[in-house]
Amino acid sequence: MKNLYDIIIVGGGPGGIASAVEASIFGLEKILFIEKGENHSQTIRQYYKDAKRVDKDWQGQSVDMEGNIEFFDGTKESTLEYFELLLDNENIDTVFNCEVDRVVKENDLFTVTTPQGSFTAKNVIVSIGRMGKPNKPSYKIPPSLKQVVNFNPYECRGREKILVVGGGDSAVEYACQLSCDNNVTLSYRRESFNRINDINLEMVERYDQEERLRVRYGIDIDSIENEKGKVKVNYNNGFYTIYDRVIYALGGTTPVDFFRKSNMVLDEHDLPVINEKFETSVKGLYIAGDIVYKSGGSIAMAINHAYHILQDITGEKGGLA
Incomplete structure (x- = not known):
């Protein structure tokens, strides 16, 4: 089968890049890397400010690199350059501007369906x-x-004068980061934070107590209006405040429809059920990166996922490097 790939990787972020590179190191010969954007690492390119630090130990969580790919502290620019060098591998076929609709297994092979046609793979x-x-x-x-x-x-x-709206890790990190040179209020509709990690909880409580920012609990927003170029925020208690800028950090949309069309069993958070090697309920179909976790993961964690997945696929302990 001329167009049969040993493995297809869907997604061009750190986990996808690491998966493609580890696949080559582990000796797989036909590798296809598919990304819906025009280039790899779209999240870093779009959401990271120029020269922004990119830390291996994200939010202070120490991660030991376990595979064949190193990762280290750097900047947005140095991280992108490093990933580009990793992808300069003649064994890896790349397709950009191509969004995958579904991945369906039949007779031990997967069909990966895209607007540019279908591709077939073993894993x-x-x-x-x-x-x-x-x-x-x-x-x-x-x-x-x-x-x-x-x-x-x-x-x-x-x-x-900035309002950050949300109660997750991203909202807290944005608010604390911006409080250095802005007047920041963090608005959360619940009475207390219940879905952020301990590091961020300690940080936002300390910033609030030190009056470096203001946290408004238990209040929701009914609407926003244009008030002479500024943002008038109408709260559900009948009051309003005018801000220079509003930032929504309400989380991301998990691609539930894609998971379901690919016949993955999902948990109560609409995330794929996986085993210790990140294999879904469909044998040979794996997930890596922040969709492994309810609250998201780090770049270093995603790179480690790739190593463990390739170990499982090939039965090798460390690759051929």
């Missing part, structure tokens, strides 16, 4: 993130405010 690794499709509020965002209503912090100019 598939799905490493797609969530940040590409951020959740949006239920109320309308006036088009005239699109420059000052954002879904990441990288348009902020400094010396602004």
Whole structure:
């Protein structure tokens, strides 16, 4: 079968890149790397500010690199350059601007369906993130405010009055980061944080107590309006506040429809059920990267996922490097 691949990797982030490179190191000869964007690492390119630090130990969580790929502290630019060098491998076929619709197994082979046609493989690794499709509020965002209503912090100019909306790790990190040179309020509709890690919980409570930012608990937003180029935020208690900028950090949209069309069994969080080697309920279909976790993972973790998956696929302990 001329177009039969040993493995197809869906998703061009760190987990996908590491999966393709590890596949080559472990001796797989026909490798296909598919990314829906025009280049790899779209999340880093789109959401990371120029010169932003990229740390191996994200949020202080120490990760030992276990596979054949090193990862180290750097910047947005050095990280992208490193990933580009990793992909300069003649064994890896790449297809960009190609979104995968589904992955279906039949007679021990997978058919990966895309608008550019179908591809066939013995094994598939799905490493797609969530940040590409951020959740949006239920109320309308006036088009005239699109420059000052954002879904990441990288348009902020400094010396602004900013409202960050959300109760997850990203919301807390954005608010604390921006509080250095802005007047920041973090608004969460519940009475307390219940889905952030311990490091971020300690940090936001300390920043609040030190009055480096303000946290508003137990209040929701009914609507927003354009108030002479600024954002008028109408709260459900009848009051309003005017901000220079509003940033929504409401999480990302897990690609549930894709999982279901690919016949994966999902858990209560609509994430694929996996074993200790990151294999889904469909034998030979694996997941890597932040979709492994309810609250997301790190670049270093995603790279380690790739190593363990290739160990499982090939039965080798360390690859051929």
